Amino acid sequence: MSAARAAAGDPAELGRRLRECDRGAAPAALNVIEDRSARGRERTRKLLAEVSPAALGGEAGAHLVGVTGPPGAGKSSLLSALVGRWRELGRTVAVLAVDPTSRRSGGSLLGDRARIEHDPRDDGVLIRSTAAGTRMGGLAPPTREAVQALAPAFDLVVVETVGVGQSETDVEEVTDTVAVVVQPASGDTLQFLKAGIMEVPDVLVVTKADLGEPALRARRDLESALRALGSRDTPVVSVSSVPPPSGIDDLVEALDAHRAAIDLPATRLRARRLTALADFLAERGEAGLRALGGRREAERFLDSLHPALDAAALVGALEERASEEGGG
Ligand SMILES: Nc1nc2c(ncn2[C@@H]2O[C@H](COP(=O)(O)OP(=O)(O)OP(=O)(O)O)[C@@H](O)[C@H]2O)c(=O)[nH]1
Ligand SMILES: [Mg+2]
Structure with missing residues (x-):
């Protein structure tokens, strides 16, 4: 192996390159993170230490965005249009598309599933499919870690997940802003919202505006549900992703406005702690969780730790705590 190749595979070096916004290191870094062997885990820890808040001297600059919604709602088509617009604005984008099909026996969920389209020669865009966690739409630890690794190197890191109802919570944990995508005439999301099963998202997106009346009705129904819930300030944006796209600028604006309004350090700190817990x-x-005295207790313990610790250090602290509590 040449010295150059050895250096490219060195996880700390990959982390340093990402910290310095060298996006060329991203694919190799994601390969390290996807290796779940003991050696891979150790390499991932070294990589993530280089992009920790301590190493960065603060929180990573990227806007972390979750795009979630029922199967076939139009998430990937929307992301093709959105990524194109962000690139026109000069912003770099990484998209982690969480693929639930790998969890299903029958292969493809929908025959007409769109892929996120982008110019493969453009090094300002990275699109990666990652496998889902245990639940539908659940986020596996590699997806969470990939978000952390890419956050210093891209202006936007987007996680696309399939979900309805409670499965948004995972993506909400790791991102700054969650956009829930709904297609016209699909009552599920509306019902979940009304019943309080689903938390009110940061931004609601009604897709397929080109369908006309059904899309208008979906938007009106969502707006009246939000008013009834006392969330009239939640933006509802109508978009069409088929040419000519519409509403994309409104969505860019709504996402930016949300990012500008949040307490970023608090959001990121919570994300790191919940990521560590998910990883642990x-x-x-569950036996590990019991050794910590349950989820509440584990969260309380994490809250007592230093805010600058990265997720890997937090996992280490949890493991130590569990072995103390377990008497071993
Ligand atoms: N008319 C119209 N069709 C759309 C629009 N956006 C997406 N579609 C179609 O809706 C279908 C599903 O689109 P996708 O973008 O794959 O939806 P998705 O939410 O990513 O689907 P999954 O990843 O399988 O959950 C495809 O046939 C798209 O062509 C739109 O704005 N207008
Ligand atoms: Mg999709």
Whole structure:
């Protein structure tokens, strides 16, 4: 192996390159993160240490956006249009598309599933499919870690997940802004919202505006549900992703406005803690959680730790705590 190739595979070096906004390091970094062997986990820890808030001297600059919604709602088509617009505005974008099909026996969920389109020669865009976690739309630890790794190197890091109802919570944990995507004449999201099963998202998007009346009706129904819930300030944006696209600028604006309004350090701190807990749970299971005295207790313990610790250090602290509590 040449010295150059050895350096390219060195996880700390990959982390340093991402910290310095070298997006060329991103694909190799994602390969390291996807390797779940003991060696891979160790390499991932070294990589993530280089992009920790301590190493960065603060929170990573990217806007972390979750795009979630029922199967076939038009998320990927919307992202093709949105990525194109962001690139026109000079912003770099990474998209992690969480693919639920790998969890299903029958293969493809929908025959007419769109892929996110982009210019493969453009190094300002990275699109990666990642496997779902255990639940539908659930986020596996590699997806969470990929968000952390890419956040210093891109202006936007987007996570696309399939979900209705409660499965948004995972993506909400790791992102700054969640956009829930709804297609016309699909009552599920509306019902979940009304019943309080689903938390009010930061931005609601009604797709397929080119369908006309059904899209207008979907938007009116959502707006009246939001008013009834006392969330009249939640933006509802209508978009069409088929040429000629419409509403994309309104969505860019709504996402930016949300990002500008949040307490970023608090949001990121919470994300790191919940990511550490998810990672710990993935490795140690419910028995590990019991050793910590349950989820509440585990969260309380995490809250007591130093805010600058990265997720890997937090997992280490959880493991230590679990072995103390377990008497071993
Ligand atoms: N008319 C119209 N069709 C659309 C629009 N956006 C998406 N579609 C169609 O809706 C279908 C599903 O679109 P996707 O973008 O794959 O939806 P998705 O939410 O990413 O689907 P999954 O990833 O499978 O959950 C495809 O046939 C698209 O061509 C739109 O704005 N107008
Ligand atoms: Mg899709």
